[in-house]
Amino acid sequence: MALVICPQRQSVLDAIGPVLVTGGPGSGKTTIALAKAQRLIAVGLPPGQTVLFLSFSRAAVARVVEASKAQLPKASQSKLSIQTFHSFFWEILKAYGYLLGAPRRLRLLLPHDETAMRHQFESEGGNWATERERLFRKEGLVAFDLFSTKAHALLAASARLRSLFSCRHPMIVVDEAQDTADDQWQCVRLLSENTQLVCLADLDQQIYDFRPGVSSERITHIMEALQPLRVDLQGQNHRSPNSEIVTFANDMLLGTPRGAAYQGVSRMNFRANADRRDAAIRSAVGIAIQKAKAAATPNDVENLALLATWGRGVNIISRALNGDGTNKSIPHRVMIDEASVLLSSRMVAFLLEPRPAESAELTDLADALDLAAAVFRARGGNGNLSQAQRLAISATQSRAGTAPRANGVAAKLLDALRTLRVHNFSGEPKRDWIEARRILREAGANPLESIANDAEQLVAFQRGRRIASSLTDLWQSQGNYCNARTALDAALAEDQLLSGGNDLHGIQVMTVHKSKGKEFDAVIIFDDPNSSPLIFCPEDAPHPRCRRLLRVGITRARHHVLMLTDMYRPSELMTGHRL
Ligand SMILES: Nc1ncnc2c1ncn2[C@@H]1O[C@H](COP(=O)(O)OP(=O)(O)OP(=O)(O)O)[C@@H](O)[C@H]1O
Numbered sequence: 025m026a027l028v029i030c031p032q033r034q035s036v037l038d039a040i041g042p043v044l045v046t047g048g049p050g051s052g053k054t055t056i057a058l059a060k061a062q063r064l065i066a067v068g069l070p071p072g073q074t075v076l077f078l079s080f081s082r083a084a085v086a087r088v089v090e091a092s093k094a095q096l097p098k099a100s101q102s103k104l105s106i107q108t109f110h111s112f113f114w115e116i117l118k119a120y121g122y123l124l125g126a127p128r129r130l131r132l133l134l135p136h137d138e139t140a141m142r143h144q145f146e147s148e149g150g151n152w153a154t155e156r157e158r159l160f161r162k163e164g165l166v167a168f169d170l171f172s173t174k175a176h177a178l179l180a181a182s183a184r185l186r187s188l189f190s191c192r193h194p195m196i197v198v199d200e201a202q203d204t205a206d207d208q209w210q211c212v213r214l215l216s217e218n219t220q221l222v223c224l225a226d227l228d229q230q231i232y233d234f235r236p237g238v239s240s241e242r243i244t245h246i247m248e249a250l251q252p253l254r255v256d257l258q259g260q261n262h263r264s265p266n267s268e269i270v271t272f273a274n275d276m277l278l279g280t281p282r283g284a285a286y287q288g289v290s291r292m293n294f295r296a297n298a299d300r301r302d303a304a305i306r307s308a309v310g311i312a313i314q315k316a317k318a319a320a321t322p323n324d325v326e327n328l329a330l331l332a333t334w335g336r337g338v339n340i341i342s343r344a345l346n347g348d349g350t351n352k353s354i355p356h357r358v359m360i361d362e363a364s365v366l367l368s369s370r371m372v373a374f375l376l377e378p379r380p381a382e383s384a385e386l387t388d389l390a391d392a393l394d395l396a397a398a399v400f401r402a403r404g405g406n407g408n409l410s411q412a413q414r415l416a417i418s419a420t421q422s423r424a425g426t427a428p429r430a431n432g433v434a435a436k437l438l439d440a441l442r443t444l445r446v447h448n449f450s451g452e453p454k455r456d457w458i459e460a461r462r463i464l465r466e467a468g469a470n471p472l473e474s475i476a477n478d479a480e481q482l483v484a485f486q487r488g489r490r491i492a493s494s495l496t497d498l499w500q501s502q503g504n505y506c507n508a509r510t511a512l513d514a515a516l517a518e519d520q521l522l523s524g525g526n527d528l529h530g531i532q533v534m535t536v537h538k539s540k541g542k543e544f545d546a547v548i549i550f551d552d553p554n555s556s557p558l559i560f561c562p563e564d565a566p567h568p569r570c571r572r573l574l575r576v577g578i579t580r581a582r583h584h585v586l587m588l589t590d591m592y593r594p595s596e597l598m599t600g601h602r603l
Contacts, residue, residue, distance in 0.1 A: 042252035049575075065096075075196075076192075078198050134366070134513070172205060196221055199541070263543060266319065312547075327532060333558060368478035376508040377504075544581060546583060551587060558574055559597065
């Protein structure tokens with residue numbers, strides 16, 4: 025589509041000082057920022073300099089990477105550095121963190137590991153903030169949540185660092201600036217002394233305001249600190265110009281249903297019984313694709329998203345699409361990242377590793393029990409924490425040389441380890457992974473089965489290829505999977521930070537939070553009171569936070585939105601709508 029450059033957009037392109045572009049979903053904020061970056065790049069940036077495009081979520085990074093590929097000439101793309109705040113701050117910390125008293129070599133404390141450690145630490149009455157700081161200073165272990173605080177401390181203290189990074193990035197675009205937390209905002213403000221800052225924002229899309237340091241006053245802070253050129257693209261809609269999707273979304277936001285149909289929006293009801301519900305999910309996909317095709321010119325449809333408010337809803341949708349064996353599975357990708365899935369996968373990686381001698385089998389069992397305990401710790405909640413504790417106690421006993429009680433979880437796990445000791449893996453990572461997982465699932469203990477089930481979802485992370493290739497390397501160099509856990513961690517660590525080019529084609533299933541900043545030809549919003557309630561958090565009517573989230577989900581659609589709603593218990597937010 026040819027870029028429309030109106031006088032407002034021209035003023036953004038021409039500005040040499042700070043700029044704040046505000047506007048609703050699809051109004052063209054990202055597009056004009058990329059056009060401005062391209063202008064600067066085209067003039068010629070010296071080697072080592074890039075335009076930095078910062079977003080706080082990996083979802084948004086993926087979308088901007090895709091947009092930049094479509095909009096910028098190939099030669100310019102390498103001059104654009106699209107990163108999450110996390111990955112940018114990690115870069116700063118890795119190089120200069122020692123100036124804050126940490127060891128020279130820093131390591132990441134991955135979020136799923138942190139979750140597990142924190143649950144344990146807090147259940148023993150410890151203060152996690154203090155412990156996190158100690159881990160940073162003494163062990164060089166950096167939790168994700170410390171990134172921005174530490175980067176801020178460094179930039180605030182050193183004018184030389186500020187000038188170094190400003191020089192490296194003569195322009196910084198801050199995407200979704202309304203959602204920046206205090207330290208993130210302070211970092212870019214400090215860099216703005218010598219860098220052109222372009223902030224993009226839409227207050228009505230603020231859905232992360234539950235995080236500490238995120239403020240609804242952010243736009244005011246930006247205005248006061250930078251006195252930028254402010255351009256408001258508010259009413260424009262380039263994403264779904266021929267539909268009333270944005271009108272519907274705004275009516276949802278404001279609680280002003282028009283009581284009549286909206287072009288580009290439909291509703292389908294399902295009966296709560298699991299079979300009927302699953303059948304409805306499957307047929308909703310076909311219907312939404314048809315409707316999006318009919319609305320698109322040319323009428324090809326590349327992708328569709330099924331959105332739920334909770335992870336549980338994502339699982340239900342995914343299971344429905346996989347089918348029950350009597351119907352064909354509908355290929356799709358799930359985007360989730362739950363600590364327990366990652367830790368369960370680490371358990372499977374452990375099972376792939378060569379087993380020590382029989383004389384050391386109780387130590388081996390103790391390690392396995394500790395890994396299993398970490399999974400339950402990460403899940404949180406009283407039941408899981410007690411399970412974690414039981415497993416940890418078994419681990420201690422086992423490490424002390426006590427054989428497990430017959431028929432208990434530890435005994436079953438020991439049997440599985442014995443099976444694995446004599447098992448010959450094939451050297452084909454995918455097959456071997458599935459095999460190790462099967463042995464765990466069939467060990468005969470519910471907690472182990474649930475770990476195997478969680479690990480299954482790793483496939484949904486699309487990290488399979490990277491993990492498989494590191495496992496292949498291990499096999500090729502040593503003929504076994506010794507250090508499989510380290511290889512898995514390395515593959516995941518990279519992904520937690522980078523994961524730039526997520527492929528957004530085909531059918532995608534995710535939470536609405538994850539969909540932020542993305543765009544799809546068709547969107548299905550799953551309104552299921554049990555697993556994906558539109559009123560997803562406790563909040564008084566008129567439920568402003570829930571409405572904001574719903575608006576974000578709805579406005580991801582280019583051509584069609586289908587509300588898939590429980591026939592007898594539709595969400596209160598649907599009241600008054602006749603779709
Ligand atoms: N000036 C323009 N001329 C033509 N098409 C445009 C223009 N601006 C944006 N578009 C198209 O409109 C769609 C949405 O634009 P964009 O992603 O920039 O919006 P946004 O404001 O960043 O949205 P969101 O806040 O929801 O992420 C894209 O497909 C883009 O190609």
